[in-house]
Amino acid sequence: MNILIFDEASWDDRNSFGNTVSNFFCGKAWNDDNFCNFYARKKKPDNKANVSYYNLSATDIVKAFLKFKIKGTFFTSNDLKYSKSQVDFSSSNEQKRIDKLHANKNEFIYWGHEQIWRSRLWLNKYFKKFIKDNNPDILFAFATSPYILWPIIKYLKKNTECKVVLLIADEVYGSYKNYAFYRRGYLKRELKKCIMAADKLYGISDEMSELYSNRFNKAVSTLYKGCDLSLPPKGYLNPVLRFVYAGNLFWGRDDTLSKVADAIEKINKNGLKATLEIYTGASITEQLKNKLNRGESSKIMGPRSYDEIKHIMHEADVVLHVESFDEKSIETVKYSFSTKIIDCLQSGSQILGVGPSGIASIEYLKKVDGAMVITTGDEIEEKIMQIVSSPEKMLKNIEQTYKYALERHDIVNVQSNLKSEFENIG
DSSP, rough: OEEEEEEESSOOSSSSHHHHHHHHSSGGGGGEEEEEEEOOSSSOOSSSSSEEEEEEEEHHHHHHHHTTOOOEEEEEEHHHHHHHGGSSOOHHEEEEEEEEHHHHOOOOHHHHHHHHHHTTTSSSSHHHHHHHOOOOEEEEEESOOOOHHHHHHHHHHHSSSOOEEEOSOOOOOHGGSSSHHHHHHHHHHHHHHHHHHHHHHEEHHHHHHHHHHHHHHOOOOEEOOOOOOOOOOOOOOSSSSSEEEOOTTTTTTTHHHHHHHHHHHHGGSSSSSSEEEHHHHHHHHOOHHHHHOTTTTTEEEOOHHHHEEEEEEEEHHHHEEOOSSSSSHHHTTTOOTTTTEEEHHHHSSEEEEEEEESHHHHHHHHHHHTOOOEEEEGHHHHHHHHHHHOOGGGHHHHHHHHHHHHHHHHHHHHHHHHHHHHTTOO
């Protein structure tokens, strides 16, 4: 099969999108298949797949429009390995602009960005050549960015035999009610068109699948990531317990981590007993530094490659999944299943979930054998103190979690089943 992957973000194993896509498609089950990727941000991909890329950003479109030649960058995985100088990316500057935009939430700028893509000026001979050269049988994309996704789907449906597979990873459709009136209408309309045109729909959690199945009267199957269980369960504990969080700091997760840091800092007043290490690619403001850097008790460690993160989480004693207790953040992530939960499951370390009941990811962790879960902010200090004072209980928990992951999330089975489903899309 020829599989076209689309998202605004690059296929980078260090971001949520890239990590998820690699989990589904980087394995022996897909060795005979071909992958191409169209994406819309100026960031270099970083994954182990063999991919043909077409990169075009909104800034590229505006600049090229003035020159009457809207053409993105074509390159391959081999180009990245052997001819890096031929591929130019200004990712750091763009990421700073994106972070600033998210912080200020200027809806008029978002609207302008979306109109550039809705103009379809980019859907020209260069994009069409990319599609023709790669001849996709399947389009796989997250159900988001409908201002780009819908034109792609419409073109593919009209001009190719390509089937459309969408993964609903976040409650995007419901969130549009909070957008400015001049955006929400076309976003809801175009996302609905994407979903109704899909040949196969997946939800990231059972709760998400049920929500969208009822909302659009279409079948939605739950698709969980697979676990790479090549690392055995950890059979020892460090003298100073290592708590590790690896992920983004969006949607109030930094506030919850701050409460965990408070607890560890208090525990360490009479000697160092535990540390919190935070690995994230998020832009670190002075406010975040003050909130999360607590000397030896808590440190922001910055980003690492995915392979490094896997090793770090395996060497940890406790791996964290956290969610916010803030009502607005709860509404945003209520139906989502964080991709980091699978990283926790495969780590071979003790899992600790911290977040409110009623969120899909926290409800899932409650079902995981051996996982610990804290569901109120008031419990954080007491429960972490219990973990630090009686760490030996964790070794049995770790064994139970490994068995749970092996039975339900083995990556070989996940990828084989997904490929079979792709082959049988009618």
